[in-house]
Amino acid sequence: MPEGHTVHRHARQLTAAFGGRPVAADSPQGRFAAGAAAVDGLVLLRAEAWGKHLFLRLDAPPGADRWVHVHLGLFGKWALGTGTPPEPRGALRLRLVGGDPAEPAWAELRGPTACELLDDAGRARLLDRLGPDPLRRDGDPSLALARVARSRQSLAALLMDQSVVAGVGNVYRAEVLFRAGLHPEVRGRDLDPGRWNELWQDLATLMRAGVRSGRIVTTEREHRERRTGAVRRSDAHYVYRRHGLPCRVCGTTVQVRELLGRRLYWCPACQAAGSTGTVSRDIA
CATH class of the missing domain: 1.10.8.50 (Helicase, Ruva Protein; domain 3)
Incomplete structure (x- = not known):
């Protein structure tokens, strides 16, 4: 299972690729189809990590589901790239496309234990179950x-x-x-x-x-x-x-x-x- 440093690295890469711009989202596999449709076209403000959990913060109204929560578990993987995204294949849970129009970026998520939409309260409940993270500035x-x-x-x-x-x-x-x-x-x-x-x-x-x-x-x-x-x-x-x-x-x-x-x-x-x-x- 990826340890915390890997998830923080993914958060940095996703923020650099998509932060502050609208993203197109879909779920070729279909298991996150409703969630992808809900965030499709929204601005991805940032990605952040807490331990082994990654959160994508979307520019949705207060009270709405505006966090995509991902836990890779044993088999989950992110793949990131630029240019034209590859044709979807395999168990592709979530695909994001967007970023700089001059050099579009794409990200593909396969095999995570969790990929779900959360509102602020749902995210807070999840974080209440976690201890402090040595990689976070607020880690105590x-x-x-x-x-x-x-x-x-x-x-x-x-x-x-x-x-x-x-x-x-x-x-x-x-x-x-x-x-x-x-x-x-x-x-x-x-x-x-x-x-x-x-x-x-x-x-x-x-x-x-x-x-x-x-x-x-x-x-x-x-x-x-x-x-x-x-x-x-x-x-x-x-x-x-x-x-x-x-x-x-x-x-x-x-x-x-x-x-x-x-x-x-x-x-x-x-x-x-x-x-x-x-x-x-x-x-x-």
């Missing part, structure tokens, strides 16, 4: 800490709970805990508030880098096999999907186990039980 780590500090759940579980922190997925969860030197099973209530703030700031740094590059890179140059040039996929992570391999920092074998239906990766030495660790922010 103290709101997440209020949940974390009361919880007997592990940090590994809490970081994946979208009602605690919005936008974190399996990769960021594993990598930020490694970089913080925290064992995944540390309970939320046992974590010092200062350590939570450090964790949040490092998470925000990693995710902002992901928005810029379109990929998740968490390693520092000194811990990569190739230390110059573009970061290879094999050098991008410390522990995620590296079970059975030596830790980049200490050489201990990286471990994996199931937690709430997802694979959890960690280094038993760098993230020893009771370890406080340190957070590094030098992402290149």
